Amino acid sequence: MNRMPAAAWLGLLAAPVVVLSVQSIDYALVHVACSHGSRLALDIVSCIGLLFSGATAWFAWRLWRSASRPAAQSGTANDARVAFFALMAMLVAALCTLIQLMMWFPQWVLSPCR
Template sequence: MIRTSFASWLGLVVAPFVLLGAQSLNYALVQPACAQRSTLALSIVSAVAFMFSVAAAALGFARWRYVSDARAGDGEPRSRHASFFALMAMLVAALSALIQLMMWFPQWLLSPCR
């Protein structure tokens, strides 16, 4: 049986969903941000989503390093599937962080009232 860790699922599934949720929430907050003439709420949502994606990538990296060792502590070889799964979790979470950063960048330059 192939076992995957919670850290791998965070990177593969949860990080992209957090990215999409942050984008939806930012779209919903544009009108209130324009009315208040403040982008604080938009920046908080983007910062939380970015930090979550970075944390998920770090957990994926730690899991990948752990399972990529040639042998476990009891001498049995580790599964290559687990190593690949952890690597993909790290890469998807890192890509989610990069996309979130690129979506956050225009908020620094443009007014929400445009």
């Protein structure tokens, strides 16, 4: 049995962990941002999280495209399993990217000192 590609595991597991980590780090950096009067640290952390989530979605999309090609289909359960996991990884990572963007939006609108 073949192993699952790393792009599937990144999309399924790493993207949600990064979103939760960014939320925790941003929460911890609010006092620093308020005391310095600059949101730069918050924006850097959120940007890194957004880029990571977007990259994992793109990697999972590429894996899904290559695993679900009709010419490459041999009809085995392993091919279907890889395509299914890649699709789920793409959807989870895309949702994490959207969540990351929605968590970053209030930082643009609201002051960290409020």
